[in-house]
Amino acid sequence: EPEVTQTPSHQVTQMGQEVILRCVPISNHLYFYWYRQILGQKVEFLVSFYNNEISEKSEIFDDQFSVERPDGSNFTLKIRSTKLEDSAMYFCASRPQGRNSPLHFGNGTRLTVT
Amino acid sequence: AQRVTQPEKLLSVFKGAPVELKCNYSYSGSPELFWYVQYSRQRLQLLLRHISRESIKGFTADLNKGETSFHLKKPFAQEEDSAMYYCALRIQGAQKLVFGQGTRLTINP
Numbered sequence: 001e002p003e004v005t006q007t008p009s010h011q012v013t014q015m016g017q018e019v020i021l022r023c024v025p026i027s028n029h030l031y032f033y034w035y036r037q038i039l040g041q042k043v044e045f046l047v048s049f050y051n052n053e054i055s056e057k058s059e060i061f062d063d064q065f066s067v068e069r070p071d072g073s074n075f076t077l078k079i080r081s082t083k084l085e086d087s088a089m090y091f092c093a094s095r096p097q098g099r100n101s102p103l104h105f106g107n108g109t110r111l112t113v114t
Numbered sequence: 115a116q117r118v119t120q121p122e123k124l125l126s127v128f129k130g131a132p133v134e135l136k137c138n139y140s141y142s143g144s145p146e147l148f149w150y151v152q153y154s155r156q157r158l159q160l161l162l163r164h165i166s167r168e169s170i171k172g173f174t175a176d177l178n179k180g181e182t183s184f185h186l187k188k189p190f191a192q193e194e195d196s197a198m199y200y201c202a203l204r205i206q207g208a209q210k211l212v213f214g215q216g217t218r219l220t221i222n223p
Contacts, residue, residue, distance in 0.1 A: 042216070
């Protein structure tokens with residue numbers, strides 16, 4: 001069964017550094033998402049992406065964050081200048097066409113900002 | 115704002131006992147509700163959704179609009195049901211899922 005894959009599984013970076021989290025969604029999926037989960041807290045929506053543009057974003061997704069689908073297979077999340085509070089598990093998800101189609105999640109990237 | 119509440123962070127039951135994981139939501143429109151499960155060292159995966167009205171791995175969930183609830187139930191728990199369970203809501207016209215805090219279910223032998 002096809003899966004959403006995320007790399008790396010764990011990323012350690014220093015405060016103020018840029019970081020790029022990578023995701024390969026399932027190939028025939030059209031909607032792409034990033035969620036994050038700070039340790040001990042809820043899974044929180046960051047952004048959704050459809051037809052090569054952001055379709056929805058949360059208040060968390062400020063100017064420090066950006067997403068890109070550079071080559072038709074990868075879907076990346078960039079944090080320009082990381083802060084300590086960006087430390088979290090970041091989940092990529094995708095889903096096919098269909099209003100009620102479920103999300104398929106990746107295994108997540110654990111980002112640690114020191 | 116839309117909110118999903120799972121009042122129990124931890125739930126522990128014995129094998130063979132009934133299980134109910136509670137989920138309440140706040141949204142005035144017609145919601146889409148989901149239960150996601152995360153087994154140890156695995157990814158979040160869909161367990162079931164209210165529109166399907168299906169039973170998956172013996173679990174069912176009924177949307178009660180009057181009580182704004184979508185509790186997950188199973189009559190006889192099995193050890194392999196031990197996992198983290200998340201209730202999630204999607205409102206009409208939106209892309210995002212709003213998740214509850216999650217309930218860690220432990221089935222004791």
